């Protein structure tokens with residue numbers, strides 16, 4: 001594989017999966033488990049507090065009686081402890097000899113009674129001392145016989161003096177067990193989940209990266225100029241969408257490629273024919289015995305061929321400039337009528353040769369926003385066609401008008417009409433064997449569209465007519481007619 005281990009999509013995704021899961025479990029482990037532990041402890045403490053509050057008066061009256069026996073006291077203490085499942089140790093406060101309030105360290109305790117008749121009793125004198133001093137219940141933690149305990153010391157008063165402290169204690173072992181159980185299960189689940197994430201992430205990512213690689217290879221083929229079969233689109237997700245776009249791109253590129261090759265082939269053919277013919281005539285002219293009249297005839301034909309070559313070269317140059325987008329257009333308000341009159345004037349000799357006259361309908365103040373030179377070029381192409389592709393004496397009308405907010409310029413003739421109103425705009429399309437190379441209308445359309453305009457042909461038995469539409473204001477809606485549909489790829 002060309003990628004470093006960490007640079008492959010597959011490994012990255014698997015690692016990301018892994019990372020997210022690890023983070024999730026860490027949060028559970030570091031926040032939820034300790035929270036659970038302290039919640040359980042709080043609950044136990046709350047239980048002890050409730051117990052202490054409920055049994056306070058019982059203990060006070062029990063310890064307050066002068067005539068109470070040790071057995072009675074033990075039985076009372078055991079009853080309270082048993083009812084709540086906690087251990088209760090009753091501590092007596094040793095009388096201090098000194099006057100005034102003693103400090104916490106100075107208070108001494110002795111065991112008065114314990115709910116379990118054992119020699120060892122849990123004592124937490126510091127908690128008891130604080131309870132005695134503050135006269136309020138004080139919670140605490142301790143260990144006894146290897147067990148963790150939660151404790152509550154409650155002062156018991158006798159005639160306004162704290163004589164006893166009840167120390168309630170309860171084992172935390174069951175809570176610790178619960179926490180350990182949860183922690184172990186969590187660790188096990190994390191292990192399994194991480195493994196699954198690693199394998200699953202790896203597999204998912206592998207499938208993804210396989211599809212990406214297929215696209216990459218396809219793109220490499222296309223980049224190398226080889227066109228491949230469309231890639232299969234096997235899903236509707238983003239990658240499927242990308243594959244579809246890739247296929248479409250390839251289709252377009254292929255079309256452009258074919259059109260380019262066709263164009264080059266046709267152009268070189270168009271160039272070769274007159275050059276060969278010229279070569280032939282040159283050879284013939286080298287013959288010394290040629291009479292003057294034949295020589296003249298040959299020279300005339302040669303001049304015609306040269307003119308055709310010149311026109312072709314200019315047209316090809318125009319088209320390639322248009323294709324490369326290097327034709328700079330300067331759009332300005334142009335009086336279409338005035339411009340058309342000038343161009344029609346240029347054609348006076350050709351019109352005379354054609355044995356006809358131009359009928360002009362050119363009102364003033366038909367303004368279009370366009371490039372004057374380029375529009376003049378389009379007008380010349382249309383007028384040239386109307387005279388070139390129609391029989392002598394054919395009536396030709398040139399008109400300008402406003403149409404739906406656009407400026408329109410029309411050349412209409414009464415000639416044979418058009419074989420196909422779309423095809424005439426194709427590059428190198430020539431309907432009759434006259435001298436043109438079939439580039440005029442292709443250039444005209446390209447120019448019109450560059451100026452946000454359009455050009456459309458109509459041609460029945462009554463003759464052909466070509467209409468150029470141009471915007472009258474910036475960003476003026478482009479009047480799309482049939483002209484922009486069904487164009488050949490070029």
Ligand SMILES: Nc1ncnc2c1ncn2[C@@H]1O[C@H](COP(=O)(O)OP(=O)(O)O)[C@@H](O)[C@H]1O
Pocket residue numbers: 381385386387388389390413415416417418424425429430431432435436437438439440441442464
């Ligand atoms: N006014 C017209 N009347 C009849 N046919 C026309 C007319 N204008 C164009 N055509 C047809 O369209 C073809 C393409 O025109 P054009 O692109 O100008 O190329 P060219 O004039 O060099 O042949 C012409 O060969 C001709 O067959």
Ligand SMILES: [Mg+2]
Pocket residue numbers: 381384385436440441
């Ligand atoms: Mg032409």
